[in-house]
Amino acid sequence: METLMTKDEFLGPTGHVAIEVIDQEKSMYRVHFPTAGSYHWPNTDLHFVVRRPVTIEIEFCSWDPFLDMIDPEENLTVAGPLFDIKAEPGAVAAVYLPHFVSLQGEYVDISQFHVAHFKEEGMLLEEPARVEACYTVLENPSFSPMGVLLRIFPIARNFISINSIVMLYHHLRPNEINFHLYLIPNDCTIRKAIDDEEKESQFVQIRKPPPQAELYLGSRFTVSGSKKMEIMPQELELCYRSPRKTQVYSEISVGHLESNVRLQIKNKEDGTVVWEAFVRPGDLRPAAALDPPGLTGAPRTTHFVDQYRAQLVARVTSVDPILDRLLGKVLSEEQYEIIRAEATKQGQMRKLFSFSRSWDRACKDRLYQALMDIEPYIIKDLLGNRDSGGH
Known part of the structure; x- marks a missing residue:
């Protein structure tokens, strides 16, 4: 049984709790919580509060097989990842399911958040106990394939801002450097799908800060750089695409990086810079990426x-x-x-x-x-x- 890296462990009342990989290809995991308490998986933002020791199985799912169960007249849209969770009945006091909707916007009505359960008899909608900045909370949950939906009325659809991230990857070639730049909703299942695909192609992630402003689904953005480079396409749309589908990205090619390069994403409508970052020669690494200091688990006298x-x-x-x-x-x-x-x-x-x-x-x-x-x-x-x- 393969164990995930330290950064993918749950954090709980007794420290790190290891996660076992049941099936890497299907993104199926198992974790045993040794005592009652609160446990959080930082890389996914899944959070469980358990009453007693319990083993939980978690599968990352795609919404695709279930979308036909959603009546278009309900005006429900995907607002977070979908998980298939299995646990002993009654052992879990609460589950915090991540969502990527920004609650700061004036058009967001938290009463319109729902958790969809997909069962043999069809889709059931459950009202959460509460909605927090990054979570929708269910108390005394029952489990099935489940995820967060938001009812957005057509008039407000283009005014709902979301928590988004930029994922930037690079690959060193003999005569040039290639970058892949993604602008996506902050959904762990999409992030994992991108990361898996990029690693297969020997691309290495460069971690940069998230966008500087609230972004809206359906908005279009232009990608540019501070020196001569080829960018294709130069325009990206912020949209939700299933993790089973290939995510849209801009491919950027540049010669040898002898000095810093600035990358920018601008709102196509008004030219506002919503994200920018410097790529320095020191950011570039071969495919055998290193873990950041402090997270490798190596002993240190002073953190x-x-x-x-x-x-x-x-x-x-x-x-x-x-x-x-x-x-x-x-x-x-x-x-x-x-x-x-x-x-x-x-x-x-x-x-x-x-x-x-x-x-x-x-x-x-x-x-x-x-x-x-x-x-x-x-x-x-x-x-x-x-x-x-x-x-």
Whole structure:
């Protein structure tokens, strides 16, 4: 039985909980929770609260076989990944199913979120106990293929913003570098399908921050670069495509990268830059990718976030999205509000580190990953200083 990498483990009350791969091709997994408590799978945002030790099986599914069960007149649209979950009845007190709809928009009505269950008798819709920023919560759930749907009335369809991500991959060739750039809803089943396909082609992911603005399904965007490069296509549409289908991406070709390159995604309608990132020569790696420091499980006397506490307090400015990543996984609602109440960014970071004194390594790993995703240049600069002997 194959075990996933450390970054794909559940985080629970006793630390990391390993996930077994039942069938890699079908994306079927098994996990045993050894005690009652709350367990979170960071790479998927699945979250379980269990009453007692229990073994749970999870399969990543596609909506395709079930879409015919949805009446078009219901105006229901896919709002998150679909999972087939199996667990002993009564053992799970709550399940948090991820969704990718931004709740900030004025046209989003949380009463229109539903969880679809697909059973032999057809589709059943369940009203969730509550809807949170990234989750739809079911209490005392029963399990079947299930996922989040949102009722969107036609007049508001183009005004629903979603949480989206950019996935960027590269492949080193003798005379050029090829990039694949994706703009997709933040759906773990789509992310995994892309990652699997890119790895098969020996492409390596370059992690960059997410888009800077709220994006809308159906909007069109242009892709451009700061130096001479071939881009095909130059236009992308933000849309939901089943993980079973090939995702649309822009292929970018450039010669040897001797200096930084800026990549941008702009809203086609008004030219607003919604995402940009520098690709540096140091970002490029061969297909045998390395795990980021602090997440490999290798023993260290001092964790990265402890070693560079002062520098992080002084330099991190994007505190809110970091707190959002940690809420419910590392930080409680009360701790979250206490940190947010601080008047300055430095004050917020100091307060965050005051809570980190009681964290285990897994919690610090989670903060490190949030910093890598949101403030990557600071982290890479600190890592560069460390590797060169600086302090």
